[in-house]
Amino acid sequence: MPLPRSHITVDNLSIGWGSRVLIEHVTFHVERGTIFTILGGSGCGKSSLLRYLIGLEQPGAGRIDIDGVGEPHRYEGMPPFGVLFQSGALFSSMTLAENLALPLITWTPIRGAIARELVQAKLDLVGLGPFAEHLPGEISGGMKKRAGIARALMLEPDLLFFDEPSAGLDPISAVELDQLVLTLSRDLGITIVIVTHELASIFLVADHCIVLDKAAKGIVAQGDPRKLRESSEIPFVHNFFTRSSPAASANQGG
Amino acid sequence: MSLAVRVDREGDRAIIIPTGPFDLAHATAAAQTVEGTEARLSGCASVDVDLAQLDRIDGAGAVLLARLLDRLDACGRHTCVVEGHNPEAARLIALYRERRADRPAPQTHSTSRLARIGALAAQLPGKANEALDFSGRCAAAVPKATASPNSVDWHSLPRLMQEIGADALPVTSAANLLVGIIIGFLGVSQLGRFGAVAYVPELVVVAHFRELGPLVTAIVVAGRSGAGLASEIATMKVSEEIDALRSMGLEPIRWLVVPRCLALALTVPLLTWVGDVLALVGGLGATALITHITTRAYIQATVNAITGEHFLAGFVKSPFLGLVIGLVACGQGLLARGGAAAVGTRTTTAVVLAIFSVIVISSLFTFFFALIGI
Numbered sequence: 001m002p003l004p005r006s007h008i009t010v011d012n013l014s015i016g017w018g019s020r021v022l023i024e025h026v027t028f029h030v031e032r033g034t035i036f037t038i039l040g041g042s043g044c045g046k047s048s049l050l051r052y053l054i055g056l057e058q059p060g061a062g063r064i065d066i067d068g069v070g071e072p073h074r075y076e077g078m079p080p081f082g083v084l085f086q087s088g089a090l091f092s093s094m095t096l097a098e099n100l101a102l103p104l105i106t107w108t109p110i111r112g113a114i115a116r117e118l119v120q121a122k123l124d125l126v127g128l129g130p131f132a133e134h135l136p137g138e139i140s141g142g143m144k145k146r147a148g149i150a151r152a153l154m155l156e157p158d159l160l161f162f163d164e165p166s167a168g169l170d171p172i173s174a175v176e177l178d179q180l181v182l183t184l185s186r187d188l189g190i191t192i193v194i195v196t197h198e199l200a201s202i203f204l205v206a207d208h209c210i211v212l213d214k215a216a217k218g219i220v221a222q223g224d225p226r227k228l229r230e231s232s233e234i235p236f237v238h239n240f241f242t243r244s245s246p247a248a249s250a251n252q253g254g
Numbered sequence: 255m256s257l258a259v260r261v262d263r264e265g266d267r268a269i270i271i272p273t274g275p276f277d278l279a280h281a282t283a284a285a286q287t288v289e290g291t292e293a294r295l296s297g298c299a300s301v302d303v304d305l306a307q308l309d310r311i312d313g314a315g316a317v318l319l320a321r322l323l324d325r326l327d328a329c330g331r332h333t334c335v336v337e338g339h340n341p342e343a344a345r346l347i348a349l350y351r352e353r354r355a356d357r358p359a360p361q362t363h364s365t366s367r368l369a370r371i372g373a374l375a376a377q378l379p380g381k382a383n384e385a386l387d388f389s390g391r392c393a394a395a396v397p398k399a400t401a402s403p404n405s406v407d408w409h410s411l412p413r414l415m416q417e418i419g420a421d422a423l424p425v426t427s428a429a430n431l432l433v434g435i436i437i438g439f440l441g442v443s444q445l446g447r448f449g450a451v452a453y454v455p456e457l458v459v460v461a462h463f464r465e466l467g468p469l470v471t472a473i474v475v476a477g478r479s480g481a482g483l484a485s486e487i488a489t490m491k492v493s494e495e496i497d498a499l500r501s502m503g504l505e506p507i508r509w510l511v512v513p514r515c516l517a518l519a520l521t522v523p524l525l526t527w528v529g530d531v532l533a534l535v536g537g538l539g540a541t542a543l544i545t546h547i548t549t550r551a552y553i554q555a556t557v558n559a560i561t562g563e564h565f566l567a568g569f570v571k572s573p574f575l576g577l578v579i580g581l582v583a584c585g586q587g588l589l590a591r592g593g594a595a596a597v598g599t600r601t602t603t604a605v606v607l608a609i610f611s612v613i614v615i616s617s618l619f620t621f622f623f624a625l626i627g628i
Contacts, residue, residue: 136592188346
């Protein structure tokens, strides 16, 4: 039976903290095997939206449905998706190899030499093969993120969530990370959802994007980011993609 | 379809055909099957892999097949994945083969017990040097702090005294009260054998004022406030707050360590005094409960027993005990490197070292007082 095209369906979702509403009545879907980016300025609720998508928060209104998972906050058992947190979120008391082995040991009966082989293969995949016995404190920020990706891949998920993968990285590390994201999507066929505001990375990797706006409390544009950059007439989206400030565009216009 | 690897051989040429699910859920079985396959390929010069029969493959399965091909290649065999059949699986295997890194040879660690003891012993001079260096820098910080009072965070002193002193009062008081009761009971049971119950008040005064009061209070403060200070400073160190202080031209020892040590040196004697009083009450309670000594007679005997010497013997040492707790806790905190694990390790070391140092210093004082006859 062929898998449905839509991997994640978000229907009429509203999120917020206490009485503060961040996003209201948002509806979108993520197609299987694509790289989907959630964009927006600081404080627009994109990282909060990610917390709902990975099931850390329960939606007050609306519904999130992940194919094969159902509602993520109700899901119990082996996580069917991997998450890369902003800082990598590696456990500092464990070596990289131990960090990667943790999900494997928790959720599968695989042990010993086979587990070591699988862990090493994932470290090799992200270019950290020689660092298996290093502690997270001994490696750089970019390497921590790559190790975070390797850990997120340990359970062979078909869906990955990345929170600001290239934030705080030098341009070369950021491009390497983007290449890795493309490899994961094309060669492993993984659906990838990325929260970011790094334009270079968006244009390089994203198949589809949604743009959130704080003032509109929802999606102001969606589609191929390259096309949005060329043709969007919404001032916020135009400014976002062309890195111009509202004041500058007002001056140009007037 | 069940998991298996079929091997078709034609002379020195073989085709291996993996069938069934090669995925994470079947990784253990797949690894065993792959291992068995390797044994069946002896004598083959060329090995082809046909992936057409694969039911399912993911990264875990691809790794196992990729490593099989790597090993066959390493033995000088020609390996090849049959083109056109199942291109996704072929791409996945190729990805794991091309991304294999050359690993440095694992370092051989000498793990014999004797070698470990030797390695630990070899670290001792370095650690002693670190401790002396830190003490020296703290000592040097005092005149500098006096010369430029702005380089010390004096505003935090009341808060620190509250946290280290007032907040610790219930627990140090309870500990001292109980120790007073214990000395009382012990005195009654032991001195009572010689009919010397009347000396119990003096025993409580001498034992508690001179030795146990400062010691018990300092041990409780080391466990409670020492751990708090060490973890606070270690967290500041790993989150680069200490570096931020340095970058702003503030010396962490003056800004952080001096007020903390001062707060401890001021509050530990106060806590000890309160503890001494409660220990006397504890001793009185225990004695009054199991003997016929009246409360009035006990108090009279206690007042007679309290001399300036006993009081001073305890009073002189308690600021030093507070100081050493502060130095050990802050010093360990500043040595933290790495992440959350380092904070935990340094906090544990700080508490153990602080308690040990408190006992050592207390004994040194006792030794010194015995020498000069106080």
